[in-house]
Amino acid sequence: MPPKSFQAASPKLAVRGVGKRYRLNGGKTIDAVHDVSFDVMEGEICALLGPSGCGKSTVLRMVAGLEDPSSGAMFLDNAQIDGPHKSRGMVFQRYTSFDWMTVQKNVEYGMKINGVSKADRGAQADHFIQMIQLSKFKNAYPCQLSGGMQQRVAIARTLANGPSILLMDEPFGALDAETKWQMQELMISIVETSKVTVLIVTHDIEEAIFLADRIIFMSRHPGTVRENMVTEFKDGRRFSSHEEMIEAKGFHEIEKKIMHMMRDEMRNDREEALQEC
Numbered sequence: 001m002p003p004k005s006f007q008a009a010s011p012k013l014a015v016r017g018v019g020k021r022y023r024l025n026g027g028k029t030i031d032a033v034h035d036v037s038f039d040v041m042e043g044e045i046c047a048l049l050g051p052s053g054c055g056k057s058t059v060l061r062m063v064a065g066l067e068d069p070s071s072g073a074m075f076l077d078n079a080q081i082d083g084p085h086k087s088r089g090m091v092f093q094r095y096t097s098f099d100w101m102t103v104q105k106n107v108e109y110g111m112k113i114n115g116v117s118k119a120d121r122g123a124q125a126d127h128f129i130q131m132i133q134l135s136k137f138k139n140a141y142p143c144q145l146s147g148g149m150q151q152r153v154a155i156a157r158t159l160a161n162g163p164s165i166l167l168m169d170e171p172f173g174a175l176d177a178e179t180k181w182q183m184q185e186l187m188i189s190i191v192e193t194s195k196v197t198v199l200i201v202t203h204d205i206e207e208a209i210f211l212a213d214r215i216i217f218m219s220r221h222p223g224t225v226r227e228n229m230v231t232e233f234k235d236g237r238r239f240s241s242h243e244e245m246i247e248a249k250g251f252h253e254i255e256k257k258i259m260h261m262m263r264d265e266m267r268n269d270r271e272e273a274l275q276e277c
């Protein structure tokens, strides 16, 4: 958990009144998100959670600078976000490593492009490969690794570029349940070691509660912030295992609260669909 002194400071990421309107074929428009505002503090893990189509990925893509907001603005370290930049590292659901490069070369790649010397990038890569617990596989190619291991390489590659914030779009969505737990637990240890700030998109309630210090729950049509929740039941710590979280006082209450909000959103959706019929 980030130290309390950081929490009072200005936010690492500030999202202010952001909206996104897409233009569809035939001139129609769709408001994907509307008036989204939230802060992420330095060292925090913040989860964007909500039903399918509420605009989580749209918000993340705008923070990444891959899309421009139609209204509002976003600031990282007080500087307005305007297009992609290496200060914002992105990890996607599908594995994005280069198949023709070893794990080591994959992790070194961004540093090489940025002109880091061979010796320095070797040492840095070793550090990050150790962090993702793949030292034994540093000379392997991605196709020789499991899905979870490939995703770990993607995380190391991104962190090796020294981002100010790590953006993750359902990074564990394609993994089986057991690997997903392992990855989430490893993610906690990576954040504790690297101190990186994280904004992660998920629709998995348990994942959001396990990983996040702050959960931004979004509602649909158009997507907006329904609730900004600090996971207070964690009492200033992060859990190292799911079992530890499930046994913690307050876990079931927050889980139930979020489940109700999810059901509520789904009900609203069904009612809207019926009205349209």
Ligand SMILES: Nc1ncnc2c1ncn2[C@@H]1O[C@H](COP(=O)(O)OP(=O)(O)OP(=O)(O)O)[C@@H](O)[C@H]1O
Pocket: 022, 023, 024, 030, 031, 032, 050, 051, 052, 053, 054, 055, 056, 057, 058, 059, 203
């Ligand atoms: N490029 C686009 N053009 C038109 N509409 C889009 C585009 N991208 C997203 N949308 C629409 O914006 C809304 C939000 O989409 P988005 O993918 O951000 O939601 P999400 O919450 O991440 O969904 P999921 O959990 O299913 O991935 C949806 O209605 C979607 O159809």
